[in-house]
């Protein structure tokens with residue numbers, strides 16, 4: 001059984017009752033985190049989730065609303081959870097250098113044999129006995145090279161796509177959403193106007209579409225949009241859990 005818990009569903013800044021991005025994926029007795037914009041460490045504890053079960057933390061891109069609490073997550077692997085170990089994948093080398101400097105500035109002690117840093121890249125960048133993670137570059141951060149990723153996760157025979165943040169014109173919407181079959185596509189809902197891109201979503205080959213990273217000007221249109229989509233479509237709220 002795979003489970004997705006949305007710890008934060010707000011756009012680039014928190015709102016009342018809404019944290020920024022952070023999602024927990026549980027599968028096969030272990031867990032993975034996609035983005036740390038929400039206070040994922042505290043929210044995991046509130047829900048009785050164990051750091052000892054966490055195997056990977058994957059950051060889609062280095063905007064603060066997706067990685068602001070990353071230092072706190074690394075800190076958990078110091079003396080608080082001395083037997084826990086997890087892979088942390090950042091989207092760019094410079095971010096990893098900066099993170100190490102920041103942890104040092106906080107006088108944090110962490111053990112790089114248990115906090116295993118890596119750099120995500122296009123294609124399969126992480127695989128263990130439970131999950132396979134594939135990076136798909138997007139153009140969310142302008143300029144070259146870009147360091148923003150959609151992520152494809154495969155576990156228990158389930159196929160899940162996180163779009164991450166995209167361009168305002170959605171020209172970088174992952175083509176795999178239209179060419180492969182998905183159990184769930186988790187799409188952001190901020191950097192575009194949903195009514196102008198209905199066609200992009202109509203073409204998705206998925207059983208369920210979940211919107212997160214949501215912003216008011218799109219939320220208020222969803223009453224009209226939802227009946228037009230031919231698959232189950234959900235606008236996630238903070239704390240929502242979905243079982244696949």
Ligand SMILES: [Zn+2]
Nearest residue numbers: 011012065165
């Ligand atoms: Zn964002």
Ligand SMILES: [Zn+2]
Nearest residue numbers: 061063140165
């Ligand atoms: Zn962003």
